[in-house]
Amino acid sequence: MDLFPLFLTIKVSFFATVLALVTGLALAWVMAKKDFWGKGLLDVIIMQPLVIPPTVLGYYLLALFGRSGWLGGVLDSLGIEIVFTWKGAVVAAFISSLPLFVKPARAALEGVGADLENAARLLGKTEWQVIRTITLPLAWRGILAGAVMAFARATGEFGATLMVAGNIPGVTQTLPIAIYDAVQSGDSNAANLLVLIITLFSFSVLFAAGKIGRRL
């Protein structure tokens, strides 16, 4: 039994979650604390991966990161290849899981009232000190719950990953794709095992996220 898809999925999901955490925190903070023109539109764009068909998302990513895409061209000249590599799977998983991180993180940051942050400013603290000593300590549970959800979503990513990274056994074949492959080729033993792994994992993730969330 080849466990490569399991390890690849963990690796891809890990990097996707880190990316979602970094960009998602910035986005969530801006959405929670700032008012600006086009905020509604930005919200719609961030939430798109939740409703758009994964294949359509994958198509956009291909167009963007392909060698003729404008981002792909820039990365290509730097010697970085995205499409049909494990990095492509990271990009697909990152974009798909971003909204699942931003939503709870934004709610958690919004939950830290403006009065609390203003009180800290009035007591002489800089913006960074306010974030470090007030906002983050009060919002970390929501942020963590978001990160767990993002990780879970990344492990299950299928459609967009297939479009961007393809299905190359031992290179870009993640767990969900390996399950699809096993079913297609009639290898029900492998399929059953992989399905069991991912089911147990999803169960425990949602359970953990619920536990963190409840104590908010």
Place this chain on the structure above:
Amino acid sequence: MLEISLKKQLEDFEVGVDLRLDEELLVLFGPSGAGKTMILKMISGIVKPDNGRVVSGSEVLFDSTSRVNVPVRNRKVGYLFQDYALFPHMTVEENIAYGIEGPKASAGKKVSELMGLMRLAGLEKRYPHELSGGQKQRTALARTLAAEPSVLLLDEPFSALDYQVREKLRADLLNIHRIYPITTVLVTHDLEEAFMLGKKIAVINNGSIEQSGTREDVFYRPKTRNVARFMGVRNIFAGIASGLEDSNILIDTPDIGVIKAPRPPGVQFSPGQDVSFCIRPEEILVIRPDRVLGKVQDNILECDITGAIGKGSTHILYLETGQGRTPLKVELPNFVVRKLELAVGRQVKVSLKKENIWVIA
């Protein structure tokens, strides 16, 4: 010293105020939604005014013409939020120490000093959710004072507290202000509180100051009908100046007749001009039925009693007088009501004593 001159356009009205105060406590009094909190937020820098100036001591905190806008953290403004805004993840001790700069040892000394002063000793390790309303308020005040502000802004500091606690904490606040004589602006919509705390009161309505002055001025000598109304003067009447007599003015008022009242100093009246006058409910005298009235008695009204409500140690009587049944409100000590057997349906003679009337031009 605090000097402010601020303008800000809000959705419904414009806030525009000019105030100057020394190391004293000014009460900003007005109805809800008058723009009081907005003024505090502009002084502190949380909200940026459209234009104006804020000067604290010798330091210019905001000046729209020279484009000065000192960041909130450098203003040295203490702000007590209406709901206190205590940091829920920190203990009482940590909350108070939060804004103290310098070495830990001296910070600890300062925290315990303030905790003693605020009657918080023993609560060091408690979290805000484990405190009573009064303890929360004192913790927030201690946290604010710990940062040694040069201006203190208090936004409805007692509104979230029970009546009994309120009275004690008001006394506490005056005491603390004596110990730390910081320039203080206190916002309230509670008349009793304004009167108890403010030697100086500014009455604000729809974003602008209708009158500011000593407590006695604002309370007994309101400049406008609005101020009179906010100050609890329920008896405000409109009339026409019908003549002048020495230092008095005669006002012809429908239903009430001709009223003689002292002329407010510095105001010119011409006959036929519209004037209003007011008298506080507790300053109207009830005349005993058996009393012989001399000819010199002014401003006597015959009234019907149409309502009576007990209010603790006093009674509020609702009276009506004249053809048009003009209403009057009178507040009397309970013993007077008992002795004169004042009750609904009976008639009563009252005197609007000249000295108790205040004329609004």
